[in-house]
Amino acid sequence: MSESGTADVIVLGAGIVGVSAAHAVRQRGLSVILVDRREPGSETSYGNAGVLSSGSIFAFNKPSLFSALPRYLTNRHAARRDPLWAVRNVDWLIRFLANATPSHVKPRAMALRDLIGASLRLHREWIVKSGAAARLRETGWLKAWRSDGIAAARAEQELLSEYGIRSEVLDREAISALEPNIMPAYKVGLLHTQTASVDSPGDVTKAYARMFAGSGGGIVQSDIKSIVPGADGWRVVLASGADAARQISAPHVVVALGPWSADLLRPLGYRVPLAFERGYHREFKPNPARSLHRPIHDAEGSFVMTPMENGIRVTSGVELTARDAPSSFAQLDAVVPLARGVVEFGEAVGEAWRGARPSLPDSLPMIGAAPRHSGLWLAFGHQHIGFTTGPGTGAAIAAMIGGASPSFDVAPFSPGRYL
Ligand SMILES: Cc1cc2nc3c(=O)[nH]c(=O)nc-3n(C[C@H](O)[C@H](O)[C@H](O)COP(=O)(O)OP(=O)(O)OC[C@H]3O[C@@H](n4cnc5c(N)ncnc54)[C@H](O)[C@@H]3O)c2cc1C
Numbered sequence: 001m002s003e004s005g006t007a008d009v010i011v012l013g014a015g016i017v018g019v020s021a022a023h024a025v026r027q028r029g030l031s032v033i034l035v036d037r038r039e040p041g042s043e044t045s046y047g048n049a050g051v052l053s054s055g056s057i058f059a060f061n062k063p064s065l066f067s068a069l070p071r072y073l074t075n076r077h078a079a080r081r082d083p084l085w086a087v088r089n090v091d092w093l094i095r096f097l098a099n100a101t102p103s104h105v106k107p108r109a110m111a112l113r114d115l116i117g118a119s120l121r122l123h124r125e126w127i128v129k130s131g132a133a134a135r136l137r138e139t140g141w142l143k144a145w146r147s148d149g150i151a152a153a154r155a156e157q158e159l160l161s162e163y164g165i166r167s168e169v170l171d172r173e174a175i176s177a178l179e180p181n182i183m184p185a186y187k188v189g190l191l192h193t194q195t196a197s198v199d200s201p202g203d204v205t206k207a208y209a210r211m212f213a214g215s216g217g218g219i220v221q222s223d224i225k226s227i228v229p230g231a232d233g234w235r236v237v238l239a240s241g242a243d244a245a246r247q248i249s250a251p252h253v254v255v256a257l258g259p260w261s262a263d264l265l266r267p268l269g270y271r272v273p274l275a276f277e278r279g280y281h282r283e284f285k286p287n288p289a290r291s292l293h294r295p296i297h298d299a300e301g302s303f304v305m306t307p308m309e310n311g312i313r314v315t316s317g318v319e320l321t322a323r324d325a326p327s328s329f330a331q332l333d334a335v336v337p338l339a340r341g342v343v344e345f346g347e348a349v350g351e352a353w354r355g356a357r358p359s360l361p362d363s364l365p366m367i368g369a370a371p372r373h374s375g376l377w378l379a380f381g382h383q384h385i386g387f388t389t390g391p392g393t394g395a396a397i398a399a400m401i402g403g404a405s406p407s408f409d410v411a412p413f414s415p416g417r418y419l
Contacts, residue, residue, distance in 0.1 A: 005248035007031040009401060010236050011256060012224055012264070014040035016205045016387050017379050018256030020394025023126070023212040025254075028402045033248055034212065035236065037223040041205025044258050047281050047353040048387045049304040049315045050201045051141050051295050052123055054116060054194035055165045056385045057109040059363030060277070060318065061100040080331060082321035092275050095361035108364060111412035113163045115367075116385070118408050119392030120196070126391060127198075132207035135309075139294040141195045144175065144186035146300050153190040166193050181290040185342045197295050199309045201387050220248070227253055227264055233375055252401050254377040259323055259356040261380035268373065270419050272366075274381060276356035278319040280332040283311040285346030292343055303335035305342070311349045314339045318357075327354045359383040360418060367393050367413035368400065377401065378415045 007030075011022040014036035022034040034040075086093060099108075127136050145152060153169045160167055170178065170189035178191065198204050213219055225239035233251035255261050262272035286292075286307065295306040302317035316331040329352055339345075360366065360381040370376035377400070379393050396406035396413075 007033045007250045009252040010250040011254040013256040015045035015258045016390030019209045020390040021254050021397045024394040024398035026217045033218040035220045040209035041202040044355045045205045046202030047355040049306045050198045052196040052388050055192045057112040065100045080319045085321045099362040114408035115392045119389045122391035130207035130211040135198045140193045141295040143297045144189040149188040153188050182343045252375045256379040259358040276323040278356045281315040282352045283313045283349045287344045290344045301338040305339050312345045323356050357383045366415040371416045
């Protein structure tokens with residue numbers, strides 16, 4: 001980064017996706033400025049469940065969504081939708097449902113498997129290099145059924161194995177052996193053995209950002225007002241406090257603004273069909289004698305609980321509504337008693353948190369060049385698995401900027417499919 005605020009590449013957004021892109025570009029020897037109004041890893045990449053999931057290759061809009069539709073439409077499903085939002089966004093919903101048909105399963109699963117595979121390799125490398133290895137747990141994650149979910153667990157295991165993803169079906173005794181401190185709430189479990197987790201996703205993102213800065217990358221904390229194309233590349237207009245009206249410029253700009261990504265693209269003529277699968281978390285004081293060893297996904301309760309550095313984090317399922325609509329803690333309040341029925345924990349620590357999973361209708365992210373502007377790169381829309389897939393996304397963007405081929409096929413993630 002030069003004194004005048006120019007660089008080869010400016011990355012907008014310091015969530016896991018932007019930090020990963022900035023680091024991967026810097027590793028190729030280019031100068032990089034990373035911009036965010038907050039500290040790295042303070043938004044969606046802070047509040048997630050911390051699962052580095054090998055097996056999240058089947059999108060939320062899969063064929064089984066149709067059988068759940070009557071409950072979903074009447075809001076009797078654990079996932080909620082705001083009826084007014086649904087009316088206003090009926091186009092998005094129709095496209096989302098159109099992607100839930102059987103013909104979409106395999107191509108998406110293969111695309112996500114390769115993106116996830118590349119990402120997990122990088123996470124395992126970067127977490128060591130960034131000095132955050134102690135935050136990584138190679139203990140898998142457990143999906144668990146309260147009812148007799150044996151058929152569902154076996155079916156999921158078989159499906160995952162078709163894509164080379166390993167898992168183990170567990171009965172009640174095996175679950176107790178794995179997690180001796182939980183109550184016998186679950187009859188059946190599916191242990192995703194190649195999945196890992198971290199005890200603070202925000203701190204892992206911060207560690208990657210420090211690694212980037214340590215290699216000569218520049219970090220600017222400022223609101224971004226607009227991005228403007230010019231003859232020699234891009235001007236990024238910053239707007240906050242002392243930075244008011246300051247501009248930085250580069251031949252390449254990467255938009256990695258998570259749920260806010262569509263906002264800065266609209267003035268350039270791109271209408272991104274981005275919706276928000278919002279979710280919440282609350283953390284609770286753990287009982288040291290009742291510790292959890294891995295995240296547990298309660299299949300019927302539709303929540304995840306993860307042992308984190310600051311306590312047990314309970315995360316809720318999907319709430320489809322406007323990104324900035326007021327919070328409703330109903331889903332979180334409904335699942336906390338269920339979680340308490342699995343493991344003992346104390347009172348809440350801190351405030352409840354709300355975030356938005358940025359989602360495109362096919363549940364695949366956009367990774368690649370903007371169709372009508374040279375030097376503009378898009379890296380967002382990672383829905384439920386962005387913490388997992390940030391590094392692979394960043395490395396692919398860096399490769400493309402450098403004129404090289406990414407390590408996996410990025411065609412399914414092409415921005416041109418919607419823009
Ligand atoms: C409840 C919940 C649980 C989840 N659990 C998991 C999980 O276990 N595993 C997993 O892989 N994924 C999980 N996810 C999904 C994952 O968290 C997201 O997909 C991922 O964090 C998105 O990262 P990002 O970098 O795209 O966005 P973000 O982390 O949101 O980063 C975007 C950044 O852009 C900045 N920004 C936006 N607009 C501006 C502007 N105008 N000026 C300056 N800065 C700006 C923001 O400050 C922010 O830092 C979960 C999500 C939720 C909500």
